[in-house]
Amino acid sequence: MSKAKDIINGWSNYFTGGDQTTKEEAKRRAEICATCPASKYGLHTALLPDFTLSEIQGMYCSKEEGGCGCPLSPAVRSAEHQCPKNRW
Numbered sequence: 001m002s003k004a005k006d007i008i009n010g011w012s013n014y015f016t017g018g019d020q021t022t023k024e025e026a027k028r029r030a031e032i033c034a035t036c037p038a039s040k041y042g043l044h045t046a047l048l049p050d051f052t053l054s055e056i057q058g059m060y061c062s063k064e065e066g067g068c069g070c071p072l073s074p075a076v077r078s079a080e081h082q083c084p085k086n087r088w
């Protein structure tokens, strides 16, 4: 999957919820991200509430900590997105 399709897939699943496999994998990833030093609070909370993965609501993967800079809500829901630190 290309980077553009990866991003679109993540946002699509953010808005639609995705299928059961996506939901379960997103939950697994979110629990890992929530305890990762690279996860930081950004300005996404007000614009992009996350009602099903509250542990990463408003968080992004910080480039300053070696992350990808992505908002985590779509990142964990993207089928092909890879954690830059290989944690999931």
Ligand code: SF4
Pocket: 032, 033, 036, 037, 038, 039, 060, 061, 062, 066, 067, 068, 082, 083, 084, 085, 086, 087, 088
């Ligand atoms: S995607 Fe990886 S590096 Fe980024 S916050 Fe999640 S676990 Fe940490």
